[in-house]
Amino acid sequence: MFLEILLGVAAWQIVARKKRPSFGDLFRRKPTDRSSALGEAGEAKAQAALRNSLTALCGADYHLFNGPIIIEHAPGAAFPTAEIDHLAVTPFGIFVFETKNWSGYISPASVPGFLTRTDRDGKAEDRRSPLEQNRTKVAFLRSRLPSLWPAAGAGLLVSDDAHLSPALDSDLLSLSDLPHWLRARRDSYAGIPSIDVQKATEGIAVLIETSPAAMDAHRARVAR
Secondary structure, three states: OOHHHHHHHEEEEEOOOOOOHHHHHHOOOOOOHHHHHHHHHHHHHHHHHHHHHHHHHHHOOOOEEOOOOEEOOOOOOOOOOOEEEEEEEEEEEEEEEEOOOEEEEEOOOOOOOOOEEOOOOOOOEEEEEEHHHHHHHHHHHHHOOOOOEEEEEEEEEEEOOOOEEEOOOOOOHHHHHHHHHHHHHHHHOOOOOOOOOOHHHHHHHOOOEHHHHHHHHHHHHHHH
């Protein structure tokens, strides 16, 4: 794996300089201005790709929630809520997707739960992995929904300028990987009774908040 990362970075002619994350980075506030606009554009791009891929695979038998999606996974904690970028209900599983509109070479980091993004100028920084961000969200859904409804998560790296290391976890995807990933999930759950999409959607709807007010309250807590 180390050799794959080294070769990928060499292809970019990079000399990496790592910026180590602090504990506070785990709960840093949402980016604003240009970064926020890039994030919103990435989420819109991912939502469109998800809808296209799910329609091709499932026809009309799926539900893709529209954001914002807020869950209260830890009542009474300092950070009781979490934001889900994309939430899909299919006959073969319930899927949480975290979107990142990062450019550059994306590879595993030496810090657990993080990825390293290296730009064309050789500047490298460690950023929290979308899989790590999804961990509590997927666990929340698994704890509240029937065990026969498989729940899983993936990270979508949506920028056309993102280059993914082959050493990354297979649940970290470019948008071109998405159709294959969904087919693989469908095939891996073969033999399990199909999910009633309407029933599952109704069950999930009582667990989430989708109002702008809920989003504002969540972001205000995270920004404190």
